[in-house]
Amino acid sequence: MKVAVDEEKCCGAGQCVLLAPEVFDQRDEDGVVILLDEQPSENLHGSVREAADVCPAAAIEVSEDA
Structure with a gap:
């Protein structure tokens, strides 16, 4: 798995941090x-x-081909 984030799209809701704090901040x-x-x-x-x-x-964005 490979993960990418688009900082321009992010609205700062923080759900990602709550669900996967090892991956997101x-x-x-x-x-x-x-x-x-x-x-x-x-x-x-x-x-x-x-x-x-x-x-x-x-x-x-999550890509399964890492």
Whole structure:
């Protein structure tokens, strides 16, 4: 799995951080997503997919071919 984020789309809702704090964080000044791990371990794949699914701005892209 490979993860990418679009900071321009991010609205700072923070659902990704709540679901996968090992993979996502937020900038203090504006809440925009920070990608901590672009190739998370397999045990995190479910929470990363869920984070991408619930992102209100569709700012998280998940590719299964890592």
